[in-house]
Amino acid sequence: MKPRHWLxxxxxxxxxxxxxxxxxxxxxxxxxxxxxxISGHMPDLDFKLTDDSGKAVxxxxxxxxxxxxxxxxxxxxxxxxxxxxxxxxxxxxLEPLADGARILFVSVDPARDTPAIMHAYVNAFDKxxxxxxxxARSVEALSKRYRSAFTREPSSADGAYEVSxxxxxxxxxxxxxxxxxxxxxxxxDDLVHDLHLLLDTGATx
Amino acid sequence: xxxxxxxxxxxxxxxxxxxxATDADHIRTxxxxxxxxxxxxxxxxxxxxxxxxxxxxxxxxxxxTVYAEVMLHQSSRASGMSRMSMVDALNVPAHGKAELAxxxxxxxxxxxxxxxxxxxxxxxxxxFGDGSTLATDFIARPANALDAGDGHxxxxxxxxxxxxxxxxx
Numbered sequence: 001m002k003p004r005h006w007l008x009x010x011x012x013x014x015x016x017x018x019x020x021x022x023x024x025x026x027x028x029x030x031x032x033x034x035x036x037x038i039s040g041h042m043p044d045l046d047f048k049l050t051d052d053s054g055k056a057v058x059x060x061x062x063x064x065x066x067x068x069x070x071x072x073x074x075x076x077x078x079x080x081x082x083x084x085x086x087x088x089x090x091x092x093x094l095e096p097l098a099d100g101a102r103i104l105f106v107s108v109d110p111a112r113d114t115p116a117i118m119h120a121y122v123n124a125f126d127k128x129x130x131x132x133x134x135x136a137r138s139v140e141a142l143s144k145r146y147r148s149a150f151t152r153e154p155s156s157a158d159g160a161y162e163v164s165x166x167x168x169x170x171x172x173x174x175x176x177x178x179x180x181x182x183x184x185x186x187x188x189d190d191l192v193h194d195l196h197l198l199l200d201t202g203a204t205x
Numbered sequence: 206x207x208x209x210x211x212x213x214x215x216x217x218x219x220x221x222x223x224x225x226a227t228d229a230d231h232i233r234t235x236x237x238x239x240x241x242x243x244x245x246x247x248x249x250x251x252x253x254x255x256x257x258x259x260x261x262x263x264x265x266x267x268x269x270t271v272y273a274e275v276m277l278h279q280s281s282r283a284s285g286m287s288r289m290s291m292v293d294a295l296n297v298p299a300h301g302k303a304e305l306a307x308x309x310x311x312x313x314x315x316x317x318x319x320x321x322x323x324x325x326x327x328x329x330x331x332x333f334g335d336g337s338t339l340a341t342d343f344i345a346r347p348a349n350a351l352d353a354g355d356g357h358x359x360x361x362x363x364x365x366x367x368x369x370x371x372x373x374x
Contacts, residue, residue, distance in 0.1 A: 124348035
């Protein structure tokens with residue numbers, strides 16, 4: 001029965017080591033989100049688009065910021081402005097932490113939305129909102145990445161058309177990892193709560 | 206052709222016209238506002254309609270001297286998708302009300318002939334099922350407004366107290 005002597009201390013050591021490793025990776029407890037937790041279930045923020053100042057940007061350009069990703073289009077007079085107006089209220093409630101967050105409004109209407117139109121549009125809602133445009137393929141790639149979708153509806157006689165689009169808001173942490181999903185019917189308090197968790201942790205620049 | 210039947214019919218119609226108020230006569234409007242978006246982008250108009258009559262009233266649409274086109278629309282959400290579609294009419298029940306409010310029914314205003322700024326008042330002429338109309342003043346509000354801004358209890362802050370965005374608590 002010689003091995004028994006060292007088995008117990010060795011097991012203890014292993015457990016301790018494992019505990020330390022886990023703790024190191026997660027910086028403590030998992031965050032107690034109130035919204036749908038998508039950590040580990042959706043890919044990191046990644047795209048190649050053009051921002052509303054006309055500059056080419058990628059997902060990496062927003063590392064260090066907590067990102068709220070929302071798909072829509074400027075010829076959408078009802079739901080898109082409502083969602084952006086509500087996100088503006090959320091940002092106001094987060095002051096001064098809100099400077100650590102960005103609303104990324106991605107156009108699903110590449111034919112009509114230019115950087116200039118997007119710039120005027122997003123700035124009418126919140127100064128921390130950025131409008132992103134891209135060719136149909138790039139926007140579709142980003143949309144599909146998050147299992148989201150959009151469909152251009154048939155045009156009316158005067159050429160006007162609507163675009164049906166995913167209504168969800170995807171929230172990413174400062175490292176670009178997908179963390180929570182907010183539906184438009186989610187409570188504002190829950191969104192503020194979860195953003196607090198993400199903005200309070202890891203004071204990355 | 207002065208047939209007695211015709212004159213009887215005509216006087217009957219006249220009597221009926223006098224006795225029965227039009228759809229518009231039974232409608233009271235409140236919280237009328239427009240969410241103004243930059244440039245010539247289409248805007249959404251919202252209003253609460255109350256019907257004090259014994260019969261339901263159908264809102265068919267609206268006209269405007271400021272916007273070239275006005276359409277009655279409904280936003281809806283199904284399986285995570287937002288969509289918007291045209292509707293023929295919105296029913297205002299007898300002794301009831303109907304709300305045109307964000308994320309639901311709204312009037313989509315297109316092609317303004319002059320810029321509309323927050324604070325402006327725009328008259329829209331609501332059109333009802335019997336052909337009667339009601340000129341209503343809408344207050345233009347900023348893009349990030351959430352309601353008419355008239356301090357009505359139903360529309361108090363915070364924003365997500367709206368019917369469309371129910372609180373989780």
